[in-house]
Amino acid sequence: MVVLRVLGLAAVLSFIVACSGGGGSSDLGEKPVAIITITSSDNTTVDEFEVGKTYYLHSNSYSENNLIKDHLWNLSQQPVSSTANVPSSSTKSFEFSPDTEGTYKFDLQVLDGSQYSETESIEIFARSYTYIGGIISEDTSLTRATLKNTQNLA
Numbered sequence: 188m189v190v191l192r193v194l195g196l197a198a199v200l201s202f203i204v205a206c207s208g209g210g211g212s213s214d215l216g217e218k219p220v221a222i223i224t225i226t227s228s229d230n231t232t233v234d235e236f237e238v239g240k241t242y243y244l245h246s247n248s249y250s251e252n253n254l255i256k257d258h259l260w261n262l263s264q265q266p267v268s269s270t271a272n273v274p275s276s277s278t279k280s281f282e283f284s285p286d287t288e289g290t291y292k293f294d295l296q297v298l299d300g301s302q303y304s305e306t307e308s309i310e311i312f313a314r315s316y317t318y319i320g321g322i323i324s325e326d327t328s329l330t331r332a333t334l335k336n337t338q339n340l341a
Contacts, residue, residue: 219250219299221307236313238285244273244309245280250299255279257298263308264292285313 224245227233233242246258260273260281266289273293274281285291292310296303 216251216302218302219255219297219304220248221295221297221304222247222249223293223295223307223309225309225311236285236311238288238313238315241282241284243280244283244293246295246297248295248297248304248307250297250304252299254299255297256300259296259298259303261294262291263294264290264310266290285311288313288315 224247225233226243226245228241228243230243236242244260246255248255248258257277258279259277262271262273265271266287269285269287269289269291271283271286271291273283283291283293290310290312292308294306294308296306298304
């Protein structure tokens, strides 16, 4: 009788663990993934940025259900004298022109209808060039323009 109770208890516990998903993903599925790319006017990927030129930031984000409903852009860092901003509407892509030399950091979070993605960030350094008689001169104290992608993992 004791053996049957132990076996019965083990069966009930196994059933509970199996029904709870055993630590797998929730009913909501996987979180969407935010991805940022930057291109030039000819739609090529860019890794060097110049003040005054126009670039295009794109959300290439995806979700398990292939349905991204909202794009939340933020300009979390920019040079003090910059007046740059990002669109307030939920747009998948937008134009950006660095107006001051320095570092700009863009953040993107997407919503698939039920869950928000982790925040994806991209940081660029825009530099100024001086044109002197057909020769491009650059300040040698500046580092080469850089592009960094980071994802803040919670």
